[in-house]
Amino acid sequence: MAGRASIQSLQHLAMRVENSRGRKHPEPSHPYRNDYQRDRDRIVYSRAFRRLENKTQVFTRRFSDHFRNRLTHTIEVAQISRTIAGALGLNVDLVEALGLAHDIGHPPFGHAGEKALDAAMRAQGLSFDHNLHALRIVEDFELRAGFRGLNLTFEVREGIIKHSRDYGPQAFPELQEYRLGERPPLEAQLVDLTDEIAYNAADLDDGCEARILTLDEIRTEVCIFEDCYQEASARFPDVPAKLLLNEALKRMLDRMVTDLIQHTAEAAEQAAVKSLEDVRSYPHRLAGFSEKIEKQRRQAKEFLYSRLYFSPDLMPEKEMAERIITELFAFWMAHPEALPENYQEKVHQESLPRIICDYIAGMTDNYILEQHQKLLREPSSR
Ligand code: MG
Helix, strand or coil: CHHHHHHCCCCCHHCCHCCCCCCEEEEECCCCCCHHHHHHHHHHHCHHHHHHHHCCCCCCCCCCCCCHHHHHHHHHHHHHHHHHHHHHHHCHHHHHHHHHHHHCCCCCCHHHCCCCCHHHHHHCCCCCHHHHHHHHHHHHHCCEEECCCCCCCHHHHHHHEEEEEEEECCHHHHHHCCCCCCCCCCCCCCCCCHHHHHHHHHHHHHHHCCCCCCCHHHHCHHHHHHHHHHHHHHHHCCCHHHHHHHHHHHHHHHHHHHHHHHHHHHHHHCCCCHHHHHHHCCCCCCCCCHHHHHHHHHHHHHHHHHHHHHHHHHHHHHHHHHHHHHHHHHHHCHHHCCCHHHHHHHHHCCCCCHHHHHHHHHHHHHHHHHHHHHHHCCCCCC
């Protein structure tokens, strides 16, 4: 633990709430919650956040009640992000709000759903991106007295679209206010990496639980896991394999978190950044892993892609997801009068494909299955 105590604080690079660029619609301050704490609470109270419970993380057909869904994944990301931001002296409230918001723009059926929705939009000369969709949710779709959207602070909205991708300064002229040519604050940079720490460990766990992955193949092919597994079995020689798996994953997660904290502090020191403005104008992101852990992270990720995400066991549910989204999209393109009234009313502001895309993206797994069954009259037991 001595190593952790010696972490250099990045407090001087934190996004301080009193320096926020504020909300679009000014509001009086709250007596005991700062603006980022209020944003966190607004996200938790949004309908889009509650729908995460019924959205696929990796498994649409959950093999037991113990599998992650997008809500439990989101809670994991938020708590890991808080730990890291706290250790580095960064803004814990901002990172928590960003962690809780990071997946609210995800459509039903996980990445298969996102791919199908994007393909349907591309056929119309448009596209779908879950981060940009999340911005539309918090700026427009959630309704509150006094304004459309949740009226979140600038930095939370900025982090929602920028945490996991950079934009060319010329792209998306409508988003210029978000300083697209600049890096986001460290709090937003961290959320992208904690997302990956969380899902790498979780997907190894759920993949084993689903019996798609075996402990032996993980041990052989994922170095960081094997190191942690050996540590765990030396420490607990007599415990059952399932508990050793859990202990090894715990250690793997801790190792990646510790490395991210240490390496980000070192990278900031080496880059000689003195202020948040320096972080923003720095040519690349400063939050990151050491070379060794980055290599191990990539190996774990490649393993999950080849053995889990593209595993033949998950193909039927991914194909079903793509088919349902593609068919419903085509149905509403041909029958816009079958859309709910509040969506039909939007035809004066938006193109029909965008309206259908927004409608589908907001759906939970259950709801889209129901719609498909109702409108296209097919049995739901696929
Ligand atoms: Mg995520």
